[in-house]
Amino acid sequence: MSTRIAKPAARMRKLPRQARSIATVEAIIEAGAHVLSELGWAGFSTNKVAEAAGVSIGSLYQYFPDKLALVEAIRRRHFDHVLSVIREASAEEKPLKQFARELVRGMIGAHSIHPTLHQVLLDEVPGDRGSRAAHASFQARYLEHYAAAVAQYRKRRKDTETMARVLSSAVEGVIHNAARRNMLDAPELQKQLGELIQAYISGGKAA
């Protein structure tokens, strides 16, 4: 719930020491997320990000050695956020209905600021050497939470992992699609997504 200050280093040219520069770095990352979400990877240029951040291009390169380091910082922040949402939703034991509702609410919240950032990060941004590992580890932990939830509400232990993958990608698909149409906050959509989750997890008894 609290805004993360982001772990100190993610391949930065130098660390911001004063409050001024911390704000600058923050503005750059924020503007970067915005540009990436709005224009996609194709429109993500360092100059554009600097301008959107209200900062000179020189300042950007004072802290980020190159374009990819910046995008890695953006990715890290976003993934941390999403991860915390799922962690909270799947924490403790609670009725399926409540889990579904919290998951939907959290996921929608996480996408409301930069609606398509998540997909752009997954699909368009090139997977460079260094970030591949971090990326995979994120995906793994991401799935773990879904799998834990699936296992909790299900007797059959068989297809847990596949189900987790199907469920997570289905949820992402719905949210991504809603984001594209600016329908992220339509209540009937939230309700239906919740029911999709419940229906799938609670299994295929009714034909």
Next chain:
Amino acid sequence: MSTRIAKPAARMRKLPRQARSIATVEAIIEAGAHVLSELGWAGFSTNKVAEAAGVSIGSLYQYFPDKLALVEAIRRRHFDHVLSVIREASAEEKPLKQFARELVRGMIGAHSIHPTLHQVLLDEVPGDRGSRAAHASFQARYLEHYAAAVAQYRKRRKDTETMARVLSSAVEGVIHNAARRNMLDAPELQKQLGELIQAYISGGKAA
């Protein structure tokens, strides 16, 4: 099931008359779909497409007045294909289980050749003036089929349209995600996707 020869014109500079040129145009469109799927919109350049098609850049411009005309041709072909898949799956009255199975099979088939083309077309390719209408009309007909299916297996008439949207985007999400991991032909995934569809459509009685 049969390979479409594509409607004659889609804003072409001139029509191919001889067999040779028809093959050329076909190769260009095919290569274009490949490049678009593989490199995304950011990596989609006319020179690259021409090279991938084994054709000189000049030939490309002999038939397509510009880059966008080419991408429109690609889009048209792909959407026609997808549309025919859904049309066939939702035609006639058949048990829900069979509908789900056919839909999954068809959708996976439609994405097996150019796994991420669909998403790239939807997300990355800019919506230019002329194609906006065609795009919308495709989406409308696309949803109609889903809605028809939902209505057929459901009593409640209330949320039919929202359900169709949720269902279609969930299916797309799963397929897109599977495509990214090269898991499109994993049978357990197909099975689970089928069950997701059934569970959602057949409603949330079982908690």
Next chain:
DNA sequence: ATGAATGTGAGTATCCTGTTTATATTCTCG
């Protein structure tokens, strides 16, 4: 007030892009 931290933005060097055009090859058909 002095040195360190921070900020500036014009400038550079490249790389690519979409597109044209002059020319070469292949086809059609009388």
Next chain:
DNA sequence: CGAGAATATAAACAGGATACTCACATTCAT
């Protein structure tokens, strides 16, 4: 066959955008 149409080629162009540097200006902490 052979003439004209259809088709194919690829070098070249003009223009723009890009990531990134650097010499200098400003603001901070002490």
